[in-house]
Amino acid sequence: NAGVTQTPKFQVLKTGQSMTLQCAxxxxxxxxxxxxxDPGMGLRLIHYSVGAGITDQGEVPNGYNVSRxxxxxxxxxLLSAAPSQTSVYFCASxxxxxxxxxxxxxxxxxxxxx
Amino acid sequence: xxxxxxxxxALSIQEGENATMNCSYKTxxxxxxxxxxxxxxxxxHLILIRSNEREKHSGRLRVTLDTSKKSxxxxxxxxxxxxxASYFCATDSFGNExxxxxxxxxxxxxP
Numbered sequence: 599n600a601g602v603t604q605t606p607k608f609q610v611l612k613t614g615q616s617m618t619l620q621c622a623x624x625x626x627x628x629x630x631x632x633x634x635x636d637p638g639m640g641l642r643l644i645h646y647s648v649g650a651g652i653t654d655q656g657e658v659p660n661g662y663n664v665s666r667x668x669x670x671x672x673x674x675x676l677l678s679a680a681p682s683q684t685s686v687y688f689c690a691s692x693x694x695x696x697x698x699x700x701x702x703x704x705x706x707x708x709x710x711x712x
Numbered sequence: 713x714x715x716x717x718x719x720x721x722a723l724s725i726q727e728g729e730n731a732t733m734n735c736s737y738k739t740x741x742x743x744x745x746x747x748x749x750x751x752x753x754x755x756x757h758l759i760l761i762r763s764n765e766r767e768k769h770s771g772r773l774r775v776t777l778d779t780s781k782k783s784x785x786x787x788x789x790x791x792x793x794x795x796x797a798s799y800f801c802a803t804d805s806f807g808n809e810x811x812x813x814x815x816x817x818x819x820x821x822x823p
Contacts (some may be wrong), residue, residue, distance in 0.1 A: 605734070630809070633813070638812045638816040640800065640816055641755075641813040642813075643811070643812065646810065648809055656809075681787075688755070688822070690754075696764075698742075698743060698760075700745060700757035701745075701755070701756070701757060701802075701811060703756070704754050705752075705753055706754055
């Protein structure tokens with residue numbers, strides 16, 4: 599059971615560069631989401647999706663894009679990286695569209711923007 | 713903005729003692745969940761309690777929910793070194809597909 603797989607584990611970008619953080623789950627979960635975790639701030643929701651073809655914004659969506667073309671994959675794109683996007687990014691998924699079941703988390707991507 | 717706030721921010725206890733951490737939230741909820749995060753890892757779900765429930769148990773974990781005070785507590789009994797981690801509460805509200813996390817309690821178990 600792979601669960602939720604995030605790649606890469608670590609990434610260093612220069613300001614202005616773009617990149618895509620990958621997230622894949624093999625549990626046939628409808629709900630997928632992206633969080634960022636910063637010291638003292640807990641986890642903040644960036645974007646989420648309740649199913650293929652459907653995405654919506656979370657608390658801190660600016661500077662990030664997402665798409666959901668398949669049930670399994672939910673990539674997060676940074677179009678023009680900024681130092682403020684230095685953070686640890688977590689992808690999470692859950693069964694069903696409503697949040698009555700727990701989130702399953704990946705192990706995170708640690709991103710540094712210089 | 714954070715929906716949940718955990719208290720205390722940090723807690724150190726001796727192995728074998730009980731650990732209690734609290735979560736307060738601001739608006740009406742549908743469910744409240746508790747998660748654990750070991751250093752450098754993703755979060756792991758511990759327990760989910762619905763708004764119409766008052767108490768729930770899972771192994772050495774006991775969660776209470778008081779919707780009138782908008783608060784929840786997580787009790788870990790007979791703590792072990794492996795319980796050293798950060799603990800987060802998370803809430804969602806009716807008709808809202810967003811799960812909002814608090815800032816966490818860092819628990820250290822001293823062997």
